[in-house]
Amino acid sequence: MATDIRTAAPKGQTEALLDVRDLKVSFQTPHGPVNAVGGVSWTLAPGETLGIIGESGSGKSVGLEAVMGLIKSPPGHVSGEILFDGHDILKMSARKRRALRGDEISMVFQDAMSALNPSLTVGAQISEVYHLRRGCSRDEARRKAVELMDRVKIPSARMRLDAYPHEFSGGMCQRVMIATALALDPRVLIADEPTTALDVTVQRQIMALLSELQRETGMALVLITHDLGVVAEVARRAMVMYAGRIVESGDIETLFDAAAHPYTRGLIRSMPRIDTRGGELYSIGGTPPAAGQMPPGCAFHPRCPHAVEMCRATLPLLQATGKDAHLSACHLTGKLDND
């Protein structure tokens, strides 16, 4: 099985904190195995902000859930290597992995309202982490929970400790979830569409909070999103996923100014922009393939305006475009016009 070139952090940065090699995730279904992630490799440097862009079904969430160890097996099957600080997470005992979760790698989910337990107070859910993992007494844990709520800027934290999630707005619930994720000072925070369900003004507040916390703690941030705008505003480097694979990766300026893959170009062009108006929007024809119904060759070829014979037959691997650390998985890399 061919392995893609790894999408490495730019030179000059310290060694990778997280090094994912040929990660594959598949699920057993009544209709046979379905590949959700078909072999992705990437690295994350300490303190870095990495954006992962993709539409629903592209495998962006599943791939990161595998890093967190949230894929249940069976029906799921995870293969490849996930090196954290040089140690393969996939080979660790369940006990060791559990210690890693929260302490080293933590995750924030999209829909905070439903990710929190509706029958426990917010204070209980935050302080639980200290109680269970640090052996703090209840009072100590509650005191730390208040500190943490202050840090994520929940107003009058002490008073709201005994409130339930339904008494909080969507933005405040998201802050609570960020607080629980940060309780043990992880070195990596994975945020899966953290602002998708929020209004733009609250989205801006949450993104500002994440950046600020990142500056304070030096943690690395992996931001999973379908919103190109959000990625452009916070990430230094990004990967674009399509049908379970990375189709393009590079630093953020290169991706937006000189995208090489037809899918990335299509995505950027099809966004209605707040600074331009009118006329027909560019649109990519068709829809992303359903998992389990992958077309042969390049998964994007049925929707690609440039597809040639080779695209229908051979899977393109990530290859360097010539720019520093810019990779694209397209047979026609370098042969397409820069329109």
Added chain:
Amino acid sequence: MTDTPILEARQLCKDYALGKARWFGAQPFTIKAVQDVDFALYPGQTIGLVGESGCGKSSLARVVLRLNEPTSGEVRFKGENILARSPREMRDLRRDVQVIFQDPYSSLDPRFSVRRIISEGWEVFPDIVPPARRAARVAELLDLVGLNPSDADRFPHQFSGGQRQRIGIARALALEPKVILCDEPVSALDVSVQAQVINLLARLQKELGLAYLFIAHDLSVVHHISDRVMVMYLGRVVEDGPVDQVFAAPRHPYTVALLSAVPVPDPKLRNREVLVLEGEVPSPINPPGGCPFHPRCAHAQDICRSKVPEPRYTGETMARCHFAGELDFSGYVRHLSEA
């Protein structure tokens, strides 16, 4: 525009009572969900309606459709006040104002075939299409929205989100409406599919002369598709005008905050000036006195805390701010016109 508006609202208000009215004692709380809303929608035109969740967008839509009775004010269709109509007379109007819903998964009956979904309205309005022509008309409608006429006998679960939204659009068009109320029609769709549906709505408007009342939280989408835009905050329209003018030179600080919060898919603009709003939308049960926006407004003066601002007009735009036109916001929106 000397002709009559197809749909018009005049000083429309909707209060919701909270809790049961008591025989004795205090009045129950009321929420002023819609206050003093005026608009005039002309054939072939689109009005975009934006604002954060809870601002009254959906309440306004429900009152305009007369799904809820307004507390006061008028809704006019072709100049006639429809609130004077009896429920029976109201029914004749329903075919003229149709709705496209946000969630294409829950707005189609899973047990109905596409044919039945599209033709169901003809059971109520049999004179629109004679029974002998119905099969052909379903095929025409499917073709019009970019689906295959052979899809008529399939069921909603066999379609993707974008395709389902097309079915919802075909259903709305089946009754040959004059106005379509689009309630977040593309926000549940993937970016690459969003552009297809936006283009479809724009094409149908041109071909059929439809008027759209377009509710969305995505300002880029509203900007792309609308002629006019109304910005709502706590039940009131705080700014209203031609979309180009409002986006190029917003005069209400809330509009400025909304516009500047939108993430821009261009990394070069990430360090631009952003007007970050503190806090969240206050509770509509106990709204702030004076200008409802003053607790979050960086420019608030004494008068803002004591007096509700009257609408101020400049040309075709209206802003409910004591200082409309006197404040300089050009730094926050410069990127919208320069790129």
